[in-house]
Amino acid sequence: MTYSSSKRSWRSEKLSRLGSSIFAEVAAWKGEAAKSGLDVIDLGIGSPDQAPAPEIRRVLSEAVLRENSYSYPSSKGSPAFRRQAAAWMEARFGVKVDSDDEVVALMGSQDGLAHLALAVCNPGDLAIVPDPGYPIYAGSLAIAGVKAWTLPLLEQNAFVPDLDSIPDGVWQEAVFILLSFPGNPISTTVDLAYMEKLITLARKWNVLVIHDLAYSEMGFDGYKPVSILQGPGALDTAVEFHSFSKSFNMAGCRIGFMTGNREAVGALRELKSNVDYGVFDPIQEAAVAALELAMKAGENQGVAPLYERRRDVFIAALAQQGWAVPNPKATMFIWAPLPDAYGAGQEEGSSRSFARDLLLKTGVAVIPGDAFGEQGNGFVRIALVEEERRLLEAARRIGEYLRRIG
Template structure:
């Protein structure tokens, strides 16, 4: 038996030097909440999870049936193509024309992605490098900044809750920064704040892009989830938009296909080609059976998309009305899967992370602290309306119970 002195690396364990890009990533601010949520579930404690925009509804039966049918064809189990099969890209083009009046060439202006998040991340890798700067909306959906950092770029986060002020700040930044920003990221309906815009916002953005020479990525992930007659505008429906940018969409939300990992990047053919080049090195494409089911979804399941939007609207009303009865300052969003709620006094002084921990520890309700979306998010919570109405009513009751107990102590 060897002595301890003879054991390799006994005193000096082997070190793994990770890349600098990993060291640039900020601490993960949802870690404490996710750990406690896991511990509660392991202990058999019920948790009402409003923390993540993870749909709990199943896709339309016709989509599931087509997937099951496609699984039986041996040809669908081979490697696919990284940009998506031709019929799928053509169906995306038809849907854009049908919904937004936008005509896209499926051969070079449409590419399929492993969800919009993958498409966005690899697009940043295709467009950016050391010294390049991207403007991203704030509060910031984490991947909008992390993907830039992983591409060795720099991030400037501008408050997006006043869209016109955001445009003014973009122009100001372009005037005073050298070299000028290479990329501007927009995300409407916005995650997490649910801010929405009209088409004229994109008209002004395209003008700025052409004036200052930056590229645009529009993250249109919540395009299908709109309420009260509002229709989220497509960036690509703006004259000249295809000259300067692309738009990312997904089947995760409206089609309830989140775990299927299928989305699309459409628009400027040179940007699409750059993404295709990156993807050609990284993956072999989406499982072909899923692509075939996605074609059927876009052809025949639009009524299901409308139905799920109506269901989310009911959930939105249940949650917002309930929080307002508790005295919370919260508005009904016009689109998206989230309610952006200001933390009421006196709990605002706790900070969003500690208040979120309180709701989870004492009420079994998991939410996302606004601080996790950057400095502009502090003082707010993001609540996902993914649970059914009954569970949302239960969540409101538990939140009320937690906060009323504190009020009683104070009085």
């Protein structure tokens, strides 16, 4: 018997274009720091450190004990979940959507973001995505064989995408444009007038607008994020993702939904019916309870006040240590330019080298900005996912580090 002399690779080339390798790198740095005896304060991954409300956990616990909870769920979501999602959209944003045809349940919004390009595009199509942007935005295009046209988010524009900078030829070729307000890693915020301009352009060029609104309940200083579907004619050309991970501390439950244009919703439903059997019914019941709880709560309830306090405490502490960073109006993230002290003798502008050195010297983990695109170099993303005393300790360590290298 003869054997091939060359070994076949069993690793798809697409994997190298998914953009998540930096998170594995940071995990390795954390392991290295822990082995050296450092107490790691992880401000890297944006995983909430709080539990869901007791009412949500009670509904979940009771549902999982029922013997009839273990059949296959519906791939599009239970009628009760879809009705409650539609009711919440109307209560929160004044937007009316049809729960039968304009809502689909997801295993977290990342599930939908990862699969939507496969559902609405053909290989070789073009899509517009932000840079910096959440890694799955570009990663989903690599999976689907779709070309990316990156829209830069620039500091001189307050990181608001300049829609007028998109050439007509790109609009004409694009199948969809994907944006997020407030976003990850940058907490960019816009008003309804901006959304209406986006809708007008999308309708002109017959482009689908995908709006990732995972941080809808994390607005600060009186700011409340707006829905793309609030704009006139939005249902003709837009869909929106909502997540329970950050808004209700249900990250491990893996549930979210997409709502909006019924053709796009139907396409994602059809694809997912061939990929999975949907979200475990007890988790959907817990999500219904979360939405009901949110609709009963008054202003200044939910997760926003906690993260607003953490933001204020941490940014003030960093300023005292000599690192002035912008004050985000939303989300659990701070998008921080590299400190002035990180300059002479260092790799110029390298977010990665700063993040690695900071972690190995202090035990404070942050994510380098270039993990989110080329425009992210020179920045780091800091997640407010530790209690205030740990944030103060992180600021103290960072201050000592900056004084040593300054």
